[in-house]
Amino acid sequence: MTPAWRIVAIVGVVAIAGLGYWTYTTAIEGGSSSHQAKARTLPTPDRPPSNDPVLVGAGDISSCNQDNDAATAKLVNQVIGSALGQVGVFTVGDNAYETGTDDEFHHCYGPTWGQFNDRTRPAPGNHEYKSGNADGYFNYFGANAAGDPSQGYYSYDVGSWHIIVLNTSDHCRQVACDEGSPQEQWLRSDLAAHPAQCTLAMWHDPLFTSGTTHGNAPWAKPFWDDLYKAGADLVISAHEHNYERFALQTPDGAPDAQFGIREFVVGTGGESHYADYNSIRPNSEVRNAETFGVIRLVLHPDGYDWDFLPAYRGDTFQDSGSGACHGAPKS
Numbered sequence: 001m002t003p004a005w006r007i008v009a010i011v012g013v014v015a016i017a018g019l020g021y022w023t024y025t026t027a028i029e030g031g032s033s034s035h036q037a038k039a040r041t042l043p044t045p046d047r048p049p050s051n052d053p054v055l056v057g058a059g060d061i062s063s064c065n066q067d068n069d070a071a072t073a074k075l076v077n078q079v080i081g082s083a084l085g086q087v088g089v090f091t092v093g094d095n096a097y098e099t100g101t102d103d104e105f106h107h108c109y110g111p112t113w114g115q116f117n118d119r120t121r122p123a124p125g126n127h128e129y130k131s132g133n134a135d136g137y138f139n140y141f142g143a144n145a146a147g148d149p150s151q152g153y154y155s156y157d158v159g160s161w162h163i164i165v166l167n168t169s170d171h172c173r174q175v176a177c178d179e180g181s182p183q184e185q186w187l188r189s190d191l192a193a194h195p196a197q198c199t200l201a202m203w204h205d206p207l208f209t210s211g212t213t214h215g216n217a218p219w220a221k222p223f224w225d226d227l228y229k230a231g232a233d234l235v236i237s238a239h240e241h242n243y244e245r246f247a248l249q250t251p252d253g254a255p256d257a258q259f260g261i262r263e264f265v266v267g268t269g270g271e272s273h274y275a276d277y278n279s280i281r282p283n284s285e286v287r288n289a290e291t292f293g294v295i296r297l298v299l300h301p302d303g304y305d306w307d308f309l310p311a312y313r314g315d316t317f318q319d320s321g322s323g324a325c326h327g328a329p330k331s
Contacts, residue, residue, distance in 0.1 A: 036127025047305060047322075051085040053159040054299045059092035059125065061269030062109040066095040068270030068292045070185040073112040075294050079309070088158060089116040091226060093125025093169070093204030096136065097271055100128035105140035113269075119171050121145055122127075124152045124166045125204040125239065129174050151175060153183055153278040160301045162196035164227075166203040172219045179222040187223060191230040197302060198325035204239050206265045208253065209242030210281045211289075224251035228261055231328030234297075234304065238267035241274040242289035243308055244318060251281045259329040264306070267296045270303055291317040 021215040040144040062069040080087045091113070096104040105114075113120070122141050128134040138149040147154035152167035152175055167183065175183055191199070205217035207224050217239070227235065227264045228251050232271040248260025267274075268291065291310045298305040 009245075017082045017165070030216060032145050043057055046090065049084055050300070050305075052301070053088065053161070053299045054079065054083045055088050055158065055163075055200075055299065056080075056089055056294055057090035057091070057120075057236075058266045058269035058294045059123075060094045060241050060267040060271045061113055062095060063092060063097035063104070063271055064108040065097075066270060068111040068311065070107075070270075071294055072268070072270050072292055072294050074113065075111070075309050075311055077294050079294070086158070087119065088237075088247065089113075090163075090165075091122040091269070092119065092126040092202050092203060092236055092266060093123050094238065094271065095122060095125065095126055095269075096140075100134060101128035101137045102136045102240060104138055106137050107280050110142070113272060117141070117145070121163070123203055124167055126170050129169050132176070137138065140156040143226075151183065151186075153181060154187065157194070157196070158300055160196065161198045161200060161299045162194040164190060164199065164201040164232055166223055167228060168203045168205040168217060168220055168223075171217070172203070177219050177222060179225075183221075183289045184222045184226065187226050191226060191232075195230075198299065199227070199230065200234040200236070200297075201227055204237060206237035206239060206244075206263060207235075207251070208246055208249070208263055208283070209237075209265050209282055210244060210279065210284050211265070212279075216281075219237050221251055224261065228301040229328060230257070231326060232257065232261055233323065233325050235261055235263045236295070237265050238269075240265055241271060242287065243268050243291065243293070243295075243317075243319070244288075245286040245308075246286060247279075247283040248323075255261040255283055256329075259326055262323060264295060266308075268293050268308075270311075286316055286319050288317045288319075291315045 096109040124134050124137050128137040155164045207220040244265040246263040248257050248262050251255045270292050273289050293310040296307045303324040305322045
């Protein structure tokens with residue numbers, strides 16, 4: 001069945017330092033309109049304003065069967081409008097449900113998060129590949145944003161940060177992730193070629209999660225091994241439809257306050273919730289399975305601030321903090 005069209009209206013233009021003027025839109029109809037009325041005002045972080053670059057995003061985002069993605073898109077718009085510096089948008093997979101077709105990207109994702117296409121760098125998820133070779137995903141975003149369609153992995157720089165986007169879709173059966181695979185070799189080469197002060201990597205399947213709908217993704221461990229050896233700081237994933245923050249840890253899950261990687265699971269873009277924390281993994285610091293929202297990262301030259309921003313008024317869950325970038329552990 002062809003997804004229902006959504007109606008959008010242009011509501012303004014914002015000036016973003018370093019990026020010029022950007023027209024933005026917001027959905028005013030699509031599914032139930034009740035959530036639009038309840039979308040919350042962006043919280044103000046309790047820290048000094050900064051003109052350092054910002055990344056904002058989530059995973060598990062859009063379908064034409066719900067309008068939570070319109071509410072999270074409104075949050076992204078508010079982040080863009082309130083930031084003093086450059087703002088980039090990211091996705092961490094399962095962007096258009098159910099099977100990532102051209103129609104679903106244009107009619108479901110397009111009216112909400114599609115308004116940010118000029119500044120979005122996406123990652124693919126397993127739902128993108130349900131219709132074949134993620135053709136809808138690559139057709140929609142294009143190779144300049146999403147990378148070579150035969151790969152789906154790429155990297156770019158934001159300020160002093162190096163950002164790496166990897167492809168773990170379908171348990172790495174579509175694009176191999178194992179040690180020695182072309183993707184893993186590319187990652188090692190990319191890290192060696194970009195010895196940045198701060199490094200962030202993102203992909204769909206989390207190595208660590210307390211959620212049990214999908215559970216841990218051991219096929220992502222070779223990526224963690226390479227990132228840890230290179231001194232990477234952050235990993236963002238989704239797949240579990242909830243939010244979770246982990247303490248700094250090694251690829252084996254051991255606490256490491258000096259050189260560990262902090263992982264965020266942000267499967268809160270709007271599709272649905274998985275409320276299934278049957279057991280809490282070691283090093284899990286914060287969890288929530290009831291709140292749609294996005295994560296905002298302020299990327300300082302030597303560290304980062306994070307805020308999880310809830311989508312609706314009445315949602316009380318928030319999460320925020322700061323961290324410092326670090327070098328690689330001694331070999």
